[in-house]
Amino acid sequence: MHVxxxxxxxxxxxxxxLTDMVGDExxxxxxxxxxxxxxxxxxxxxxxxAGGKDNIxxxxxxxxxx
Numbered sequence: 001m002h003v004x005x006x007x008x009x010x011x012x013x014x015x016x017x018l019t020d021m022v023g024d025e026x027x028x029x030x031x032x033x034x035x036x037x038x039x040x041x042x043x044x045x046x047x048x049x050a051g052g053k054d055n056i057x058x059x060x061x062x063x064x065x066x
Contacts, residue, residue, distance in 0.1 A: 007065035017056035021047040
């Protein structure tokens with residue numbers, strides 16, 4: 001699958017430790033946060049608060065126009 005990325009799009013790379021504990025809609029909402037570090041911290045906190053049953057790793061990248 002190929003996806004065309006545009007300026008300001010965000011890419012989330014994460015383990016199932018996040019996606020098993022936090023729903024897709026909430027993850028999507030958090031990705032709209034202006035500050036990517038704040039979004040990462042909030043997603044990590046949400047996964048831990050939900051039980052954190054597995055390792056939780058996540059990185060958010062933002063596409064910047066050249």
